[in-house]
Amino acid sequence: MSDEGFQVIIIGAGPAGSAAAYRLAKAGREVLLVDRGKTPGAKNMTGGRIYTHALEKLMPGKWADAPLEREITREIMMMMSKGDSFSIDSLFPSVSQSYSVLRAEFDEWLAAKVEEAGAMVISGSTVDGLLLRDGKVVGIKTGDEELEADLVISGEGVNPIVAERAGLIKPVNVKDIAVGVKYVYQLSEETINERFNTVSGKGAALLAVGECNKGIFGGAFIYTNKESISLGLVVDANSWKNSKISLADAAEELKQFPALARYIEGGKLIEYSAHLIPEGGCRALSELCADGFLLTGDAAGLCINRGFTVRGMDYAILSGIAAAEMANEAIDAGNYTKSFLNSYQNKLQQTVLKDFETLKNSHDYLAHTRHMFTTYPALATGLMKNLYDVDGNPAKSVMGLMKKTTSGKLSYFDVLKDIVKGGRSL
Incomplete structure (x- = not known):
């Protein structure tokens, strides 16, 4: 690309966009990272929890100063009825897999690492659309400016309006x-x-x-x-x-x-x-590339809810790394066609998409198992309450209490069926 443009422009300074920008800047590429927030992270909200294996892959041994909150060593799963609750409380003091995180601080830190690596970061700038020439993405429109690039990577997030308006992906479906x-x-x-x-x-x-x-x-x-x-x-x-x-x-x-x-x-x-x-899972994944264009992170639908874990930030970072690797290959080859960029999906297949294939039925199982979020939580709390209830009446065996708790609510066959299906789906 000439002095008038960039080799790569990245939309969105979330984990996906910043990960791609960091890797490309480290490779010496001419990179522009654009974010609509006043500062990177100002517009980003999350629960939130980050699994650190992705950070280690992004910048091995160099994320110790990241503004992470607390190392998660205690996992609590709770079932609730109207007045009662039942918890499974697990302690894993020797496991260092994830940390709680506040995205406003974390995203700003990661964008600063991108700048240190040599990329240009512009905050407070909304991307209004993509520049298209002969069907190929050749840059972005922001305000009155048009900025050209050999390749554009979108890390817009869950509502990728820019890619939708350009007709590169279908609108997000509410389901x-x-x-x-x-x-x-x-x-x-x-x-x-x-x-x-x-x-x-x-x-x-x-x-x-x-x-x-x-x-x-x-x-x-x-x-x-x-x-x-x-x-x-x-x-x-x-x-x-x-x-x-x-x-x-x-x-x-x-x-x-x-x-x-x-x-x-x-x-x-x-x-x-x-x-x-x-949370649509495997069947809801967006088209990942077009001529001169790659899609990453939440914009591509790369998030999985298994009920007991929700993963998105680590997938975003891994997809950003894969997008940067693909961009480097495209720059070296001087080829930005969709057919060449399709290798990006193969790179994701080695990490993120393998999980999506394994868990392809998890969303439908959780969303459509009739008793999952009604009968089962009520039964769990009811059974535990009966186990601890001492009212002076003759004691019942655990099996007797189970029968008392489940009587008229669901059959053992329904429970067994849901357990088997859950074991295969989750």
Whole structure:
């Protein structure tokens, strides 16, 4: 590319876009990273949790100064009925796989690493469209400016309007996304340590299902930060739309459940946000490339909800790395055609897409298993309540209590069928 343009322009300074920009800058390429936020991360919301294997792959041994919050060493799975809750509490003190993270700080840090590597980063600039010439993407439009590039990489996020307007991908379907709301409560480090029975630097992730998500595919979450708690609710957008339930009311009610309210008691609300999440799985993945164009991260639908884990940020970073590798090959070959860029999918197949194939049925299983978010949470809490109930009447065996709890609610065959199907899907 001449002095009037760039070799690569990247839209969006989230984990995917910044990962691609970092790798390309390290390779000595002429890179422009454009983000619409006042600063990178200012527009990005998440629960949030990052699995660090992707950071290690992006910048081996050089992410120690990343503004991560707490190492997640405690996993809590909670089932909730109207007044009761039942938790499985697991402690893994020797595992260093993931950290809680606040995206505004993390994304700004990663974009700074991109600048240090030699790329140009422009914040507060909205990309209004793509430049097309003979069907090939040759740059971007931002305000009154047109900026040219050999290749454009989109890391726009879950709502990739620029790519949609250019006709490169289909509009996002409501049945393939979830909607999340999140509160952040400020609490002292000492209070958080006491409530979660942990120490500074270590933290917990809590996922809850049942009454909190009104029986709809989704659930509540809590993540411990250094001096704050992230509390939120994520639900399947299509199911929620059909339910006619107010999401704002459900989010407000979330703070009132005793099992969750005890963690945020006395905290100061410092942030409230909402966010869309791609959860359509394998069948909902977007077209990943076009002539002069690559798609990464949430914009491509690269997020998986397995019920007990939700992964998106690590997939975003891995897709950014793969996009940078593909861009380097295209620059060396001087070939930016779709047929050449299709190798990008092969690169993703080695990491991200392999998981999508393995878990291709997870979204449908969770969304359409009738008892998953209604009967089962109620039965779990009911059974545990019966086990601990001592009222002076003759004691029943555990099997007797199980029969009492499940009587008239569902058959053992239904339970077995759901267990088998879940084992194959999740």
